[in-house]
Amino acid sequence: MPTAILRPALIALSLALAPLAAGAVGSDDELPPPPTPTTTECAEGSVWNPDSKACEAPRQGMLDDDRAFATARELNYAGRPGDALAVLATMAEGDSDRVLAVRGFALRSLGRVGEGMAAYEAALARNPDNLLARSYMGQALVIQGRRDAAEVQLAEIIARGGAGGWAEASLRRAIATGQAFRY
Numbered sequence: 001m002p003t004a005i006l007r008p009a010l011i012a013l014s015l016a017l018a019p020l021a022a023g024a025v026g027s028d029d030e031l032p033p034p035p036t037p038t039t040t041e042c043a044e045g046s047v048w049n050p051d052s053k054a055c056e057a058p059r060q061g062m063l064d065d066d067r068a069f070a071t072a073r074e075l076n077y078a079g080r081p082g083d084a085l086a087v088l089a090t091m092a093e094g095d096s097d098r099v100l101a102v103r104g105f106a107l108r109s110l111g112r113v114g115e116g117m118a119a120y121e122a123a124l125a126r127n128p129d130n131l132l133a134r135s136y137m138g139q140a141l142v143i144q145g146r147r148d149a150a151e152v153q154l155a156e157i158i159a160r161g162g163a164g165g166w167a168e169a170s171l172r173r174a175i176a177t178g179q180a181f182r183y
Helices: 003-023 065-077 081-089 097-109 113-126 131-143 149-160 166-177
Strands: 047-049 054-056
Touching: 047 065, 065 131, 065 149, 081 131, 097 113, 097 131, 113 131, 113 166, 131 166, 149 166
Parallel strands: none
Antiparallel strands: 047 054
16 A cells, blocks of 8 residues: 555544553553563462562562552452551551552452552542542442432543543443442
């Protein structure tokens, strides 16, 4: 195919896909966490220590905060919310908005919905633009049968720049189906 024809087609395709790519790379929080030895090799109550190359009980300083955060999300996704909470408790950054959002998810997964909602609210008090917290909170609201309140969170996600991203899509799907996501 001649370059003169191919180039405009590639530019058009790139422009059409740009919003999807931006949503996909905007945050690691938007994609399912990839499995690591923590969920493929370690028993409940332990996580992979990259230094010792072994499964160990999580402890302060074992993982840097970014790795601990990713591990907590992975544990939530794998259905191990208790272990996710244990890992979050080791993080030096304390109750940051991202920690609170993932803590809320773990608490909600354990059936502690009120505590989970309080964690989402605290996350949003610290950072009203935390789209992950808004999506998780909206999904909890859907589960509680509070669709109108979930739609408020959806509108906030869109208003805060989350249109086309995972936070919007997952909450929109939860509202439509009544089913929440695992991550």
